[in-house]
Amino acid sequence: MYYLTQDLFFPEVHLAHTSGVLALGGDLSPERLLLAYQNGIFPWYEDGEPITWWSPNPRMVLFLDELIISKSMRNILNRGLFEVTFNQNFTEVMANCQQIKRDGQNGTWITQDMIEAYGKLHQLGVAKSVEVWQNNELVGGLYGMDLGSVFCGESMFSKVSNASKVAFISLVGLLQKQHYKLLDCQVYNPHLESLGCREIARKDFINLLKER
Structure with missing residues (x-):
């Protein structure tokens, strides 16, 4: 296990534990967060715990060309039940992601420090919302x-049925138009799999991340 100091540094991702944990400590400065994502690393921890950095x-x-839109979902999109915007209420989106109750989780990993840190990245045009x-x-x-x-998805929320799917599909549509290579979803869950996401080896992900 690596313990970070204030130096702007991360160990190589192949040194991560089999759980995906790479390092502890450091800070949530814009510079460190950007360096992390550029190297396939992200923070994930709860209040009261040290900052924990992962590369699963x-x-x-x-x-993006593997997106699955079900027939029922296409019907919902065609009916125009929702309006979609981009980067209009970043802080409110993060706050809702923080507050939404999720199965199997007692608390949230989106701490107030995280909201402030990603808010700074949003001001720099790096962190974005749907x-x-x-x-x-x-x-x-x-x-x-x-x-x-590459767009690295962090969290999504839904207060009514299908709203988060609409956000996800709308983002993918935008990324397709702008010729992005892929959407990073970090770790497996069946909801993401139903939308066409799949697991690839970390080394393959890093290679795609580094390609220009």
Whole structure:
């Protein structure tokens, strides 16, 4: 296990524990967070714990042309039940991701420090959000890190059925138009798999991340 100091440094990701944990400590400065994501690393921890940096193997990703949109979901999109915006309410999206209750989780890993740190990255144009509205109310959304050819999804929320799927599909559509390579979804869950995401080896993910 590596313990970070204030030096702007991360160990090589192949040195991570089999759990995916790479290092502890450091800080959430914009410079460190950007360095982390550029090297396939992200923070994930709860209040009261040291900052924990992860680089899991395998890695859950979506190759954009593999997006799965079910027939029922296409119907929802065609009916225009939701309005979608981009980067209009970043802080509110993060706050909702923090507050939403999730199965199997007692608390949240989105601490107040995380909200402040990613807020700074949003001001720098690196952290971005998708907002989903219904009757002028924010009912779903997601946020993540935009690395230019890879978007690293961090978290999403839904207050009404299908709102987070609308956010996800809308983001993928935007990334396709801008010729991004893939959407990083970090770790496996069945909801992401149903949308077309799959696991690839960490080394393959890092190679795609480093390609220009």
